[in-house]
Amino acid sequence: MIRGRVWKYGKNVDTDAIYPARYLVYFEPAEVAKHAMEDIDPDFLSKAKPGDILVAETNFGTGSAREQAAMTLKFAGIGAVLADSFNRCFYRNAINNALPVLSMRGISQQIDEGDDVEIDLEHGRIIDHTSGKEFQAAPMPELLQKILAANGAIAYYRAHPAKIAEPVKSAGAACVGESCRE
Amino acid sequence: MGMTIVEKILARNASLDRVIPGQIVEARVDVVMLHDIGTPGIQRPFRELGTGKIADHVRCVIVPDHYVPAPTVQAAENLKLTREWAQSMGVEYYYEPGRGGISHQIMIEQGHCLPGQIIVAPDSHATTYGACGALGTxxxxxxxxxxxxxxxxxxxxxxxVKVELTGELSPYVSAKDIALYLLREFGEDELIYKAIEIAGPATERLTFDDRACIANMALEMGVKTCLFIPDAETLSRLRQYRQNVPDPVRPDANAKYAHVAFIDVSLIPPMVAAPHSPSNGKQISEVVGTRIHQAFLGSCTNGRIEDLRVAARIIKGRSVHSGARMIVTPASQKTYKQAIAEGLIQIFLDAGALVTNPGCGVCIGGHLGLIAKDEVCISSSNRNFIGRMGSRQGQIYLASPAVVAASALAGEIADPRSIEEN
Incomplete structure (x- = not known):
């Protein structure tokens, strides 16, 4: 279950803000985890607890392809990121590292800093226990849910060595709505 | 219903007759580019994946560029790992620093990108390969x-999304200004995930370097890829390196676009993106006179030979302002040598500019020219995020090579049209 306290951020939170370029040389999880949100919120690691949830406006993760931006949040124990929209590469990196991400237009205006929020990824349901409101996002495409459930793309691929996914040949079957940002 | 360029490329590489937006496909990847951040970065996932080798049909190109030559011991370790891994995997296309340059430039300059290919890299500016008609992402x-x-x-x-460019560019207005103008029009998130095709009569007048600049900078709009239809100049460049260059992939006449934008480039003035977003575009008149401390000419966006020529023409016989410094970074060794042969490097040196080896250092705030607190940099690169080029209290303005050169002379943001040509 994903449930935690909300930390809110604005629009266009870029990868330099999430994980500054000066630490690009590091890939070890313990080191990568030390620099989460360092340039946008220097107190982040001292205040956020494992399982907490980030809620951001549009275009979260814009900027570079650096996977450390997703890894640092995962390794720092963040439970999920909700945003009005995501940068596509950050979105892929998050899924590949089993960091749950869900997008829904307008969600950042509905949830307040400090709220206690629960997320049901399979059904795209978001429950704000503080305000009592519930929101319905488009469920994540099945393939991406499988990658998350396998704890990341490498584990998923190893369990499915022939192919990462069966090509979906029927028109439009794979993706509906805002949650679908490869 | 017809298909757009990106739909055709994905369909062909997925062995499907057709695809439609939203569909998830598994597609063949033709080329993978790695640099000195990506190569160390893939070690753990590649090891865990367990194939032990690069897939037979994949052309792997490795170009160390981010921290070259090594500014720290950690960077030296990464460069060593990158070199040794390339050797152990039998990678044919490895460019040791001194023989390569900025990876994206090497990819398009040395014929590693062909029309219709899918090319991936652990680097966002892989969209640059769209200049060759390849799906780079x-x-x-x-x-x-x-x-x-x-x-x-x-x-x-x-x-x-199709962008139709019409009209003729005014003097001292360049591909970079088109890119900054598009960024201002579309913002950082309107085109998230989408592909863009750049077409229209004005595109025919864009050089290969111009196309590379726009495809590179388009990434800042959040696009997955940016595609041009290669023209005769592009194809002839590719043929210098490759025997069999496939025909360009063209969109069907009845392809379906999410949106078609028409841009008259004759209306675009020199543009400057103010801090702290590439989409924060201003007409140059709005920022003229802003004091600068550093002027940077280089990067995978604007470090090519045509960029150096434009800047050198403005700088020739003049000096960099006493209150500012100018750093010039040619995009590749080939560019560097050509710039020496054409006398451009001499012009920069005579003006009091610093010339560095090719690489990413200045643009990513890695080394070779960081900015201090309260310093302002005008840069021909692609990002002006907080802290990107050094201090978090620094300010970065993005502009064309012409604006960077004019500003270096003036010590403040200056309109190149106001400087008399030598």
């Missing part, structure tokens, strides 16, 4: 490792 290290090891990857078919 940036990925993280996990996706890159999977593409390398299996030769395939899942992709979601993006919607395509």
């Amino acid at each position: 940036g990925l993280g290290v996990t996706d890159t490792a999977i593409a390398l090891g299996t030769g395939q990857l899942w992709f979601q078919v993006p919607e395509t």
Whole structure:
């Protein structure tokens, strides 16, 4: 279950803000985890607890392809990121590292800093226990849910060595709505 | 219903007759580019993946560029790892610093990108390869490792937005100004996930370097890829390196676009993106006179020979302002040598500019020219995020090579049209 306290951020939170370029040389999880949100919120690691949830406006993760931006949040124990929209590469990196991400237009205006929020990824349901409101996002495409459930793309691929996914040949079957940002 | 360029490329590489936006396909990856951040980065996922080798059909190109030559011991270790891994994998196309340059420039300059290919790299500016008509897109290290090891990857078919460029550019207005203008029009998130095709009569007048600049900078709009239809100049450049250059992939006449934008480039003035977003575009008149401390000419956006020529023409016989410094970074060794042969480097040196080796250092705030607190840099690169080029209290303005050169002389943001040509 994903449930935690909300930390809110604005629009266009870029990868330099999430994980500054000066630490690009590091890939070890313990080191990568030390620099989460360092340039946008220097107190982040001292205040956020494992399982907490980030809620951001549009275009979260814009900027570079650096996977450390997703890894640092995962390794720092963040439970999920909700945003009005995501940068596509950050979105892929998050899924590949089993960091749950869900997008829904307008969600950042509905949830307040400090709220206690629960997320049901399979059904795209978001429950704000503080305000009592519930929101319905488009469920994540099945393939991406499988990658998350396998704890990341490498584990998923190893369990499915022939192919990462069966090509979906029927028109439009794979993706509906805002949650679908490869 | 016809298909757009990106739909055709994805369909062909997925062995499907057709695809539609939103569909998830598994597609063959033709080329994987790695640098000195990506190569160390893929080690863990590549090892865990367990294939032990690069898929047979994948051309792997390795170009160390981010921290070259090594400014720290950690960077030296990464460069060593990158070199040794390239050797152990039998990678044919490895460019040791001194023989290569900025990876994206090497990719398009040395014929590693062909029309219709899918090319991935653990670097967002892989969109640059769209100048060659290839679907270039940036990925993280996990996706890159999977593409390398299996030769395939899942992709979601993006919607395509077509940008029709008409009109003629005014003097001292360049491809970079078109890119900054498009960024201001579309913002950082309107085109998230989408592919863009750049077409229209004004495109025919864009050089290969111009196209590379726009395809590079388009990434800042959040696009998955940016595609041009290669013209005769592009194809002849590719043929210098490759025997069999495939025909360009063209969109069907009845292809379906999410949106078609018409831009008259004759209306575009020199543009400057103010801090702290590439989409924060201003007409130059709005920022003229802003004091600068550093002027940077270089990067995978604007470090090519045509960029150096434009800047040198403005700088020739003049001096960099006493209150400012100018750093010039040619995009590749080939560019560097050509700039020496054409006398451009001499012009920069005579003006009091610093000339560095090719690489990413200045643009990413890595080394070779960081900015201090309260310093202002005008840069021909692609990003002006907080802290990007050094201090978090620094300010970065993005502009064309002409604006960077004019500003270096003036010590403040200056309109190149106001400087008399030598």
